[in-house]
Amino acid sequence: MRRTLLPSLLLVLIPVLPAAAQQVQRQEGRAYAPAGGRLLYRETHWLQGPPETRSRLVLYRCADGRAFARKWMTPQGSAQTPDFAFEDARSGYQEGLQGSAAARTVYVREDARAERVSRAIAIPADAVVDAGFDAAVLTHWEALQGGRSVAFQFLLPSRQRLVPLKLQRSGAVTWQGQPAEQLQMRLDAWFGFAVPAVTLVYARTTPRLLQFSGTGNVRDEHGRYPQVRVEFPDLPVAATPAELVAARQQPLVSTCAG
Numbered sequence: 001m002r003r004t005l006l007p008s009l010l011l012v013l014i015p016v017l018p019a020a021a022q023q024v025q026r027q028e029g030r031a032y033a034p035a036g037g038r039l040l041y042r043e044t045h046w047l048q049g050p051p052e053t054r055s056r057l058v059l060y061r062c063a064d065g066r067a068f069a070r071k072w073m074t075p076q077g078s079a080q081t082p083d084f085a086f087e088d089a090r091s092g093y094q095e096g097l098q099g100s101a102a103a104r105t106v107y108v109r110e111d112a113r114a115e116r117v118s119r120a121i122a123i124p125a126d127a128v129v130d131a132g133f134d135a136a137v138l139t140h141w142e143a144l145q146g147g148r149s150v151a152f153q154f155l156l157p158s159r160q161r162l163v164p165l166k167l168q169r170s171g172a173v174t175w176q177g178q179p180a181e182q183l184q185m186r187l188d189a190w191f192g193f194a195v196p197a198v199t200l201v202y203a204r205t206t207p208r209l210l211q212f213s214g215t216g217n218v219r220d221e222h223g224r225y226p227q228v229r230v231e232f233p234d235l236p237v238a239a240t241p242a243e244l245v246a247a248r249q250q251p252l253v254s255t256c257a258g
Contacts (some may be wrong), residue, residue, distance in 0.1 A: 021191060022048045024244050025236035031216060031228045039063045041218060046244050047236055051138070052079050056131065059247055060088075062216055062256035069218060070252060071130075073092075076104075078125050079135035080152075086217070089252035093219060095157040097121075097129055105181075106160045127153040127162060130217075134209060137167070137183065137200070141207055144169045144183060151188055164188040172204070175211065176233060178205040182183045196227070208235075 029043035042061040049055055053075045060069035076083040076099075083104075085096035092112025099105050102175040107118040123129065128136050135152070140150045151199035156163055166188040173182045181204050186197040198214030209232055216228035 001158065010161070017128075023231060024048050024239045024241055026239035026243065027232060027236040029230050029232045031218070031230045034227050034229050040220075040226070041068075043230065044247070045236075046239060046247055050245065051135065054079070055086065057247055059250065062253070066253045066256070068253050068256055070248075070250075073131060074203075076100075076121070078132075080132040080139070081125065081127055081129045082132055084130045087252075088219065089254050090221070090256070091219065091223065097123070097155065097157065106155065106157050107156055108160065110243050117160075121160065121162075121238050122154075123155065124153060124164075127155065128165070133167075133185070139169070139206055145181070164256045170199070173201060175201050177205075178210075180210055180219065181207075208232075 001162055003103050012251060025047040026082075027045045027047065029045065031040045031043065032038065033040055041063065041066065044059045044061065047054055056071075056073040058071040059067040060071070060106075069086065070088050071084060071086040073082045073084045079213060083096070083098050085094070085098070087094045090230040091149070092114075094109040094116065095107065097104060104123050105123045106119050106123055107116050109116040123208065136150070143150060144167065147169060149166050151164060151166050153162040154165045155161075163209065164187065165185055166244050167185045169184060170182040170184050173180050180201050183200040183202065185200065192253040193228050196215055198212065200213075202208065211232070212228070212230040214227065215225050217225065217232070218228075220226050
């Protein structure tokens, strides 16, 4: 059986609201191979709405800028437990969570030839789904800075189950010249499969994710989840609703080669 690993961060979007109702922002990220620093892919995030009800769209791009995968995240229940939908056009792989707060379904499709496998699942309000981990970090920021660990249930869509994780502060660091805090997230119990720890770096003064290091949620050309270092050095910038619509409709390429 293929080893299932912690998804990385990030992320997604929802139906586009009128410009007057919701501000749109864009943020860029780059994913590197930990060994050698080769650029693996790019991430472009479109953020819409305030943090507590934020929707997000992510385009995953080849090194040359062409988009090959897309993820949507839509508010559902708490900010930690959004619905999301991810699709990788290179293989046809899909995964996501959908439904209402009372009845939600997790689904996976291994590739374009496979049938989608769905399962009803109870998602507690204090669980964490996909990039909802960011909301969990910010909610518990003071506790983490005080040295206390935070335990929660994290959804692994490929296994269609929740697993217990523990998040705690590792210490103060300097990241690209700015004061930051390093956090570590790891399994809080033994489940018969290995999950490497994830290291997160957050800006200290105004907390925001600067770097994710661990197992990514984007498969490589062999269908494996590689170790990645994803960096978000720049603050989000203003974007237009038209950019958001274009990103939502942009065709995805089936290969990054060539």
